[in-house]
Amino acid sequence: MDSKAFVVELTEQVGAFCRSFDSRPPAYSYIPCTTDDQRAMVMKSRFHNELQAADLYGAWLHSTPELEVKGIMAHSANEEVEHAELLAERIKGLGHDPFDYRPLPAQTGMFNALAGLQGTCARVAGFPLAGETVATYLIGKSLGSDSVPEWIKAPYRHINEEELQHGSIPQGVLERYAVTDDLQDAARRAVAMRLTLFKEYMESLDRWVLEGKPW
Numbered sequence: 001m002d003s004k005a006f007v008v009e010l011t012e013q014v015g016a017f018c019r020s021f022d023s024r025p026p027a028y029s030y031i032p033c034t035t036d037d038q039r040a041m042v043m044k045s046r047f048h049n050e051l052q053a054a055d056l057y058g059a060w061l062h063s064t065p066e067l068e069v070k071g072i073m074a075h076s077a078n079e080e081v082e083h084a085e086l087l088a089e090r091i092k093g094l095g096h097d098p099f100d101y102r103p104l105p106a107q108t109g110m111f112n113a114l115a116g117l118q119g120t121c122a123r124v125a126g127f128p129l130a131g132e133t134v135a136t137y138l139i140g141k142s143l144g145s146d147s148v149p150e151w152i153k154a155p156y157r158h159i160n161e162e163e164l165q166h167g168s169i170p171q172g173v174l175e176r177y178a179v180t181d182d183l184q185d186a187a188r189r190a191v192a193m194r195l196t197l198f199k200e201y202m203e204s205l206d207r208w209v210l211e212g213k214p215w
């Protein structure tokens, strides 16, 4: 299939996943949190995600031959470390330790699965396209919600600006490189895998933060 049409298919699928949270925003968005302790738990979990994102982009550099994509990944790795620093500062300011966080099993599973993706198309589809798009969508919801306090919104305003600037990069990469049936199949499977695991992680975070369960 034509790669532009293929990218539209994937983008619509991710968009539908995003909108599935509209009626009941997850703890991940901070919107249902009612105490600062709950908000700090979410922020610590998301701090971990920023670090994992930086590690993934960095780890993929070596096996990314496309110079253009290597540059994007290197830039993203640096940006994710900066996001982690912003959140760490905020977490410490609240008297919590960002580094004593123990990742939820579903969260570890999600990142381990992503780390196993091979090839630029599957990686870009599974990570920035199906992951960062969802994160950016939910950050937008947090920023627009009256139930999210300003001290949460402040670091995310900065993160959001950066993410919006390069929000369409994964689509462009896939249009240029996902040009065979096999590459498209790998990318489609990566998106399906990522969205399945992202949902598990979101639900686990809800249980941990909002219901007091271990995960």
Ligand SMILES: [Fe+2]
Pocket (backbone or CB within 6 Å): 053, 076, 080, 132, 163
């Ligand atoms: Fe990002």
Ligand SMILES: [Fe+2]
Pocket (backbone or CB within 6 Å): 050, 053, 079, 080, 083, 159
């Ligand atoms: Fe980030």
